[in-house]
Amino acid sequence: MKNLLSAERMARLKWQLLDLVYVLISIMLALVVGGIFLLILGSNPIEAYYIMFQKAFVSFGAILRRMTIYLLSGLAVAIPVKSGMFNMGGEGQIAAGAMTAAMLGSALALPAGIHPVVCMLGAILVGALLSSISALMKLKFGSSEVVTGIMLNYIVMYILQYLSMYPFRGSPNSAQTAEILETAKIPRLAEGSQASYGLFIALGCCLLFAFIMNRTRFGLELKSAGFNRLAASYQGVRVGVMSVLSMAIGGGLAAMAGAVEVMGGRYLYLDAYFTNYGFDGIAVAYMARNNPLAVIVTAFFLSTLKVGAVALDRQAGVSVYFAIALQGIIIALLVSPYLVESVFNRIRQKRLAKEKEPAIKTAST
Amino acid sequence: MPETMISMKDVTIRFGSLTANDKVSLEVREGEIMSLLGENGAGKSTLMKILYGLYTRESGEIVIDGNVMPKRYAPADAIKLGVSMVPQHFMLIDSFTVAENIVLGEEQQISHLMMSKEKACAKVDSLCERFGIPLSPKQIVGELPMGTKQKVEILKALYRGTKVLILDEPTTVLTPQEVDELFVLLRSLQRKGITIIIITHKLNEVLDISDRVTVMRLGKNMEVLETSHTNAQELSQIMVGKEVSNVYVEQGEDEAKQQNAVFRLVNLHTKREGERCNLQGINLDLFPGKVVGVAGIDGNGQTDLVEVLTGTKALSEGEIRTGDQCILANTVEEMRTLGIGIIPEDRTQQGLVLDLTVRDNILLGYKSDTRFEKHGIINLQSANKYVGDLIQKYDIRPARGNAVCRFISGGNQQKVVLARELERTGLKAVVASQPVRGLDVGAIQFTHSTLLKLRSEGMAILLISSDLDEIKTMSDYIAIIRNGRIVAFKKASDFSKDEIGLYMGGAKSEEVTA
Numbered sequence: 001m002k003n004l005l006s007a008e009r010m011a012r013l014k015w016q017l018l019d020l021v022y023v024l025i026s027i028m029l030a031l032v033v034g035g036i037f038l039l040i041l042g043s044n045p046i047e048a049y050y051i052m053f054q055k056a057f058v059s060f061g062a063i064l065r066r067m068t069i070y071l072l073s074g075l076a077v078a079i080p081v082k083s084g085m086f087n088m089g090g091e092g093q094i095a096a097g098a099m100t101a102a103m104l105g106s107a108l109a110l111p112a113g114i115h116p117v118v119c120m121l122g123a124i125l126v127g128a129l130l131s132s133i134s135a136l137m138k139l140k141f142g143s144s145e146v147v148t149g150i151m152l153n154y155i156v157m158y159i160l161q162y163l164s165m166y167p168f169r170g171s172p173n174s175a176q177t178a179e180i181l182e183t184a185k186i187p188r189l190a191e192g193s194q195a196s197y198g199l200f201i202a203l204g205c206c207l208l209f210a211f212i213m214n215r216t217r218f219g220l221e222l223k224s225a226g227f228n229r230l231a232a233s234y235q236g237v238r239v240g241v242m243s244v245l246s247m248a249i250g251g252g253l254a255a256m257a258g259a260v261e262v263m264g265g266r267y268l269y270l271d272a273y274f275t276n277y278g279f280d281g282i283a284v285a286y287m288a289r290n291n292p293l294a295v296i297v298t299a300f301f302l303s304t305l306k307v308g309a310v311a312l313d314r315q316a317g318v319s320v321y322f323a324i325a326l327q328g329i330i331i332a333l334l335v336s337p338y339l340v341e342s343v344f345n346r347i348r349q350k351r352l353a354k355e356k357e358p359a360i361k362t363a364s365t
Numbered sequence: 366m367p368e369t370m371i372s373m374k375d376v377t378i379r380f381g382s383l384t385a386n387d388k389v390s391l392e393v394r395e396g397e398i399m400s401l402l403g404e405n406g407a408g409k410s411t412l413m414k415i416l417y418g419l420y421t422r423e424s425g426e427i428v429i430d431g432n433v434m435p436k437r438y439a440p441a442d443a444i445k446l447g448v449s450m451v452p453q454h455f456m457l458i459d460s461f462t463v464a465e466n467i468v469l470g471e472e473q474q475i476s477h478l479m480m481s482k483e484k485a486c487a488k489v490d491s492l493c494e495r496f497g498i499p500l501s502p503k504q505i506v507g508e509l510p511m512g513t514k515q516k517v518e519i520l521k522a523l524y525r526g527t528k529v530l531i532l533d534e535p536t537t538v539l540t541p542q543e544v545d546e547l548f549v550l551l552r553s554l555q556r557k558g559i560t561i562i563i564i565t566h567k568l569n570e571v572l573d574i575s576d577r578v579t580v581m582r583l584g585k586n587m588e589v590l591e592t593s594h595t596n597a598q599e600l601s602q603i604m605v606g607k608e609v610s611n612v613y614v615e616q617g618e619d620e621a622k623q624q625n626a627v628f629r630l631v632n633l634h635t636k637r638e639g640e641r642c643n644l645q646g647i648n649l650d651l652f653p654g655k656v657v658g659v660a661g662i663d664g665n666g667q668t669d670l671v672e673v674l675t676g677t678k679a680l681s682e683g684e685i686r687t688g689d690q691c692i693l694a695n696t697v698e699e700m701r702t703l704g705i706g707i708i709p710e711d712r713t714q715q716g717l718v719l720d721l722t723v724r725d726n727i728l729l730g731y732k733s734d735t736r737f738e739k740h741g742i743i744n745l746q747s748a749n750k751y752v753g754d755l756i757q758k759y760d761i762r763p764a765r766g767n768a769v770c771r772f773i774s775g776g777n778q779q780k781v782v783l784a785r786e787l788e789r790t791g792l793k794a795v796v797a798s799q800p801v802r803g804l805d806v807g808a809i810q811f812t813h814s815t816l817l818k819l820r821s822e823g824m825a826i827l828l829i830s831s832d833l834d835e836i837k838t839m840s841d842y843i844a845i846i847r848n849g850r851i852v853a854f855k856k857a858s859d860f861s862k863d864e865i866g867l868y869m870g871g872a873k874s875e876e877v878t879a
Contacts, residue, residue: 223725228718235732261508
């Protein structure tokens with residue numbers, strides 16, 4: 001009995017470890033493939049990677065600022081996935097959240113303690129409404145939330161472009177809003193640092209959702225709806241409601257990412273500035289296997305990669321797009337779990353074959 | 366004497382510990398219609414899948430049209446020898462036309478390079494004419510009724526030059542009129558020299574259509590009979606086996622109607638969804654301390670009945686009465702507060718969320734139970750203690766609440782379902798659907814004795830099963846369900862097994878009103 005217990009626990013642990021190993025191997029493979037690209041481009045890959053990570057850590061504040069966004073945009077994907085929904089509209093939700101925060105932050109006159117809270121709540125509301133559209137359309141008409149999410153991204157982006165160009169334009173030179181008031185700003189971590197206290201809000205969200213998913217009735221029902229809708233409905237879980245709620249949460253979190261960047265970083269909405277954070281969020285969630293706590297690690301990793309790439313661009317003349325390509329390779333390797341697994345198996349088989357070979361030889365002679 | 370078309374001798378196949386076919390023999394003569402009769406799980410389909418080359422037998426000989434078959438062969442080999450199978454669930458492409466579906470995979474019969482739709486249509490037309498099947502080749506298959514789709518499947522086989530046609534439960538998806546049409550077609554095919562094997566569990570069909578019948582039971586073949594020399598009674602007896610003595614239930618004296626029913630199901634109707642049989646006026650009473658067994662062939666409304674009592678399928682008509690309450694709109698929460706525990710037929714799909722732990726699966730069933738949650742936050746300590754107690758009481762192994770259900774055995778999965786459903790406070794009735802399907806002997810005994818213990822404690826139990834032995838040994842009263850209605854209801858001791866079989870197969874019926 002005791003043996004059986006430990007054997008099973010070992011098996012589970014082995015699975016989790018294997019998962020981690022796959023992620024690490026995928027990252028390493030991607031760095032190798034990236035290295036080959038660098039060689040072709042005429043740079044020394046080791047030197048380039050050294051510059052990338054060294055320079056990245058010099059601008060640690062930039063890493064943390066970007067990580068703040070990734071934490072929230074990663075959660076914005078990870079939570080809906082648990083209920084079986086895919087939040088593809090992160091791009092639009094982030095930008096809409098940013099615009100909402102910028103508008104409320106510049107237009108309202110409120111005391112310092114309350115102003116950021118109001119901006120944040122407004123952004124969350126807008127983001128949640130946006131993502132709920134996709135969820136409701138799936139529920140009522142069966143339309144894929146991925147497709148409607150992508151389409152909504154375009155719609156939102158162009159509406160925001162209009163808003164920043166005409167009614168809320170705050171600068172004669174570019175499509176951007178006015179800067180938010182001092183009362184609406186989230187303070188920086190230190191004088192001159194890029195990162196703001198928004199980082200702790202984002203980290204708090206990770207902890208909060210780890211708790212919600214594992215320790216509350218709501219989290220339990222959400223997960224059960226994602227794993228097996230039929231069995232969940234047999235236990236009285238309203239699976240449709242769960243889908244919509246989880247998407248609303250995802251949209252709210254994505255909008256928070258945009259709002260935090262406005263209130264703690266950029267201080268205004270700038271057209272075409274809030275792009276790709278949503279898609280990067282998918283990468284963060286995927287690498288974290290949708291675990292809210294693991295999101296902290298993967299958000300940090302991806303942020304480092306991105307900031308490092310900027311440094312690389314400046315120092316070694318390698319384009320920023322290299323980091324994007326590298327990220328693409330990592331994700332491609334991660335979404336093909338059988339790839340790494342099959343490489344593993346082939347190695348194992350070869351080893352087995354090698355062990356058998358001499359035995360066969362002796363038998364034949 | 367016509368020649369032997371198919372000869373299978375002592376064919377054996379095992380799936381794990383289950384011997385699906387145990388030295389089964391089958392001989393089919395050229396140009397005859399042979400029925401393969403047996404209950405669900407008797408091994409009929411398995412035998413035919415071996416013949417068709419889908420499964421590889423362990424031992425035994427197979428001769429098709431004079432060709433001794435090697436141990437391992439593929440459906441393509443069987444098709445070459447003229448054997449084809451019309452599956453129970455049709456394998457047609459809905460968006461293609463009739464002609465396209467028929468020539469699919471055999472286009473070279475028309476042309477090697479280009480597919481000509483006209484030629485395909487012409488070819489299908491001439492085939493229809495030859496066999497007297499009224500089909501228009503240009504129609505889209507998705508728009509056709511089930512009966513016509515089946516004809517497309519048959520025509521597909523004929524197009525490939527079939528000599529032996531195997532039909533797997535061909536009438537389950539058909540209306541009575543379509544069944545008549547099918548039988549007319551089969552007879553005309555027979556006249557054209559085609560040999561037909563029908564897999565079925567319906568007695569009437571056997572008597573209607575076949576020349577001979579091979580009866581199977583529990584993976585063995587029991588008897589081969591000339592249809593003209595037998596009757597429904599005899600067939601039913603061979604099919605379900607000898608009378609089983611009532612080992613569990615001692616006969617009670619009290620009459621059902623005199624007791625106060627805890628639950629009265631009155632004229633329950635549900636909407637039809639797809640091909641699944643809906644409820645068309647179920648009347649049934651549940652009595653405290655009694656087991657009411659619902660016997661019936663799978664797919665006669667059992668699933669809807671369970672879902673209505675679970676609360677996941679809405680009633681379109683009728684009501685559930687208990688005490689002075691009368692429920693018209695049945696939700697999961699409503700049914701749960703009434704005190705009904707549900708053991709669904711498919712524990713891996715309906716009973717459990719396999720990717721959650723034992724503890725979470727149990728907790729899932731205790732919504733807003735203040736013992737385990739406060740303001741939606743789970744009280745891990747009391748939840749773990751409760752689950753730990755249940756694990757001990759029901760002897761769930763491994764004895765850990767955080768074991769993921771996917772990785773524990775089927776018997777233990779069922780114990781988790783039992784623990785969750787039966788330990789609820791205020792439980793008044795238990796609905797158990799196929800509670801022992803797929804379990805090993807030990808788990809079967811555990812499940813049955815748990816249910817009987819509840820019975821002795823005064824619980825009302827509704828046992829739904831397609832296993833007649835289970836129904837007979839467990840029930841105080843037996844109700845027989847057919848086409849979404851209860852066609853018979855009596856004390857278990859007043860039913861002979863033959864009679865149950867006759868009601869189930871539809872050879873006998875009486876409307877029952879509660």
